[in-house]
Amino acid sequence: MTIENSADASSLSPRATQAVRRSLTPRQEAASRDVDRLIRAGRELLTQGAPARVADIVTAAGLSNDAFYRYFRSKSDFVDAVVEEGSQRLLNYLRRKMDAAGSPEGALRAGVAAVLSQAVDPSIGAATRNVVAAGGGRPHAPKVREDLEFALAEVLAGPIRELGSTDPERDSRATSILLLASMEHLLWRDTTSFDADAEVEHILGYVRRALSV
Template sequence: MNTEKPVAPPLSPRASQAVHRSLSPRQEAASRDVDTLIRCGRELLTRGEPARVADIVAAAGLSNDAFYRYFRSKGDFVDAVVEEGGHRLVAYLRRKIDAATTPEDALRAGIAAILSQAVDPEIAAATRNVVASAGGRSHAPKVREDLETTLAQVLAGPITELGSTDPERDSLTTSILLLASMEHLLWKDASDFDADSEVEHIVGYVRRGLRT
């Protein structure tokens, strides 16, 4: 005897649209809630203020139930804040690279954009506060891996134009190098740090690697 359950046929286009219409208001409300939580949480975290879940939901005008509807824990929430910051960094990097007129200038602009996260005093302080709020853990491994990959995709254009024979791997290696350099600078005294010199040093390092 055949005991397999019958497979439901796929919904027709009109039926699918009806389902989508029923879910849309809830999806839009959820998007607004999550955006508000992340925005308010980011403002608290970057200022170094107390950021318990109670503080975050109070700033957002939402409830604890709403918070835990979207995030498993405060750590999960901080990862979302870090990930959102990564998306903003990628957008900034893309604008800087797109504005450059030569591949080397594009590479230089990209390197400067990433290092600015540690060199600019205001941005660096905000980043350190977010990391401290995570107990010294700057991000979940998957968040870091996704950021490395996305930055590599943006850097691939100028690196390819500069003569890379393996742009995918070279771009990822450069991305990892830049994020590690940025994090190293983030925690050292940058009062006497020459950002332009560091940018030129890394540009030269990458260029020599590509020529090799």
């Protein structure tokens, strides 16, 4: 019997594959810790509007430039990762608020209010503007925004379906786009005298009328 040499990893036996995975696990865990430290440090600096050069980020994280560029192609790539992490935290907050509501309409209202709060809440709005400014004033990567639209639509689909939508997938996607666009519009307005509750009710009424057509 001959043993053939092969570069194809799929030819490894189950035990050999497990051995490879065991060797990678410590490195993966270390990489996860490093990236978490960078994201946390970067988020703190960016949301405060503090200087956020790569040197500042790695110093705050207690890591090196080499570590930063091992995980991120550029500062823009890093800012997109911070925005994406923020999107996940927004979605978790949204789910908690909607789950606590006692009805489909209450859940939808809670979802609308939670998204708009990212702009009309003074401290949250300021933090979001600082992150955008750190990215050179550009919107975050289209893929990051698209992922958030889809994820938000999935969260909204339940109450929208229960409120009588005949096409909840498309209706929740349209509502998601409307909410994010409204939030971004308000983000750059003076909202000190803004009636957030009235805006929530206006958007909620708009969506309810659209669902009844």
